[in-house]
Amino acid sequence: MVGHHHGGSPVSDGPTWADLGRAARAPGHPVVALAGNPNTGKSTLFNALTGLRQHTGNWPGKTVLLAQGVARHRGKSYTIVDLPGTYSLFASSVEESVASDFLCLARPDVTVVVADATCLERNLNLALQVIEVTDKVAVCLNLVDEARRKGCECDATMLEAELGVPVVATVATKGRGLGRLMDTVAGLNSGTITTRPKRVVYDPDVEEALAGIEPLVTRKLPPGAATRWLAVRALCGDMGALELVGDMSALELVDGTGGAVRKVTEGFGLGPAPSWPAARSTTSTAGGKSS
Amino acid sequence: MNPPQSPVTVADRVVASLYRRAESIAAKVIAPRSPAQDLTPVIDRLLTSRLTGFPIMLLTLGAVLWVTVVGANYPSQVLGRLLFDLQGWLSGAMTAAGAPAWLHGVLVSGVYRTLAWVVSVMLPPMAIFFPCFTLLEDLGYLPRVAFNLDAAFKWAGACGKQSLTMSMGFGCNAAGVIACRIIDSPRERLIAILTNNFVICNGRFPTLIALSTVFVSQVVQTTIGAGAAAALVVVGIVLTGIVMTFGVSWLLSRTLLRGVPSFYTLELPPFRWPQVGRVLIRSVIDRTVFVLLRAVAVAAPAGALVWVLGNTVIEGHSVIAHLAGWLGPLGRLMGLDGFVLVAFILGLPANEIVLPILVMSYLGSGMMVEMDSLESLGILLAAHGWSWATALSYMLFSLLHWPCATTLLTVWKETRSSRWTFAAAAIPTAVAVIVCTFVAGLVRLTGNA
Incomplete structure (x- = not known):
């Protein structure tokens, strides 16, 4: 058996990530990665965007491998890659390694951070890490209906200002906000939308x-x-x-x-x-x- | 991630910076409103408390199985009658067309009858059980189960995520083995792979349900009562499998796969009302039809093979009878007979076809019944000397024996090791032989049966 240490094996196979990025990058098919904590509706969003039937169980950490599908929006095709659900991009588990290495090495054209509006703070932790990795990033504030029912209203405009990247509120299960999300993705890809990520300043x-x-x-x-x-x-x-x-x-x-x-x-x-x-x-x- | 003696590392400080920033943004962005009543914590306390957690798990399992047993009974009968009426019509057509007897035998008595049996006995329970299970899954109940069982897994030296891979195993052991990828530690992953077979997969569920219905209804007369009692028997078998999982995991983590369990985080997701319509369609198409097609694909050639083996006569007995004769002593030691062991061996490609093969080989040895209902199954089995003790041994052997060929192939793909693949077959088989021999011995000692 392969020895197990933090963030081990997937990185040693590094070139495969770049290969994967290239392979997914059919001409004129921008690659869009979906990152997010487990159980934020990421797989539901993936299914809604791609129309693929992928099983979406309600338990954390279910997506181990990368699911890939094609979304069509305003006559253009996008390759959507569903990354494993992770709480961070430090490589302390296989899922984290896969997500982190894909974002760092395969370099998707656009990254969407799917955040659960019902527990935003924990989800922001991952979002802050993703904006460390790339400029071409949008936050999809999912489950806003559930958050409202639970009594927390998120101010998407203020969040946008705080992060310096576009924020789109969605309810993936009902398909709400997905058009605007894809418009934002298209804009980020073509460069009509630019971001100024406000990165964390460490000690x-x-x-x-x-x-x-x-x-x-x-x-x-x-x-x-x-x-x-x-x-x-x-x-x-x-x-x-x-x-x-x-x-x-x-x-x-x-x-x-x-x-x-x-x-x-x-x-x-x-x-x-x-x-x-x-x-x-x-x-x-x-x-x-x-x- | 860091040794405990280092209170603050660079990594800790980087993480702290990220958290502080996340906290300050969240504080600005979220406007708290008067919260609507959130029941999740209340429900979670009920589902995961020491006092109520386990009873609720057992009740849920029992309820799902009861609904399956009772609900499957009637459609099973209707389907059976329909398909066997069709058999008469097919027989007539073939005779009219002047087909030779051997062709009629292979196609109608072999292939068609096995197919009809698989469809009528397996389809109804699957069509009820799978949607129930998928609903529980989508509701978010499974992570609570994992939470409840965590301490037990820790005791067994295994990973708590194993309860999730076991849940997948209820659907299909091959899927359960693939799901073991979510376990990071190779040692714990192997334990989960090697023991996944002890979860009853849907290939074996219908058999258990059929047998327990047949033998319980001989004791309990009312329909509702019999349904509940049969469900209880199946719950008992499922629990035996779970106890075996813990026992064998414990043994493995102290012998072949020594080590200490690693930590992991498991989030209890909020309860979400499942999209019932979508669940129904998905579980019917993705699971029921898929499993049924697989069973049918395996059952057709197996039916033909069994008919040929049952009708090729060497020295006065069919090939199956010879095989059964050789395996007879071992079978009787375990409270079974040689025919049962032959059926289990020929059923290696898929567990779904073990009982049909057995029925075929019993029928081939002279007894002719219209196999269109569970009652006739009971009559046939009783005619071959079955008692409730035989049924119990059969169910235990079915629960514990080697995994099907698909699962073994998956184990090999996941481990890339013929040694561990062999272990995945040998360990359960050894357990099955030991347990069945023990139970049969107990029955003999107490003079029951």
């Missing part, structure tokens, strides 16, 4: 470390890859992300940003993050990354 020393790591990550990845988020993952000691940039050796990564990283970890009386030395032995696993 100053963390930002300093990121500034050191990100150029190194950029050097090792194909143009357009989500370098900032991969740098965040690498800084957090995520083995998958380290393997991904492993081509240049983790040693270089530590040397290049040594000061900053040391400050971050030692500021709390800790040594370097425990997974870093291990990464040294797994250099250049991601050799074919730039192909």
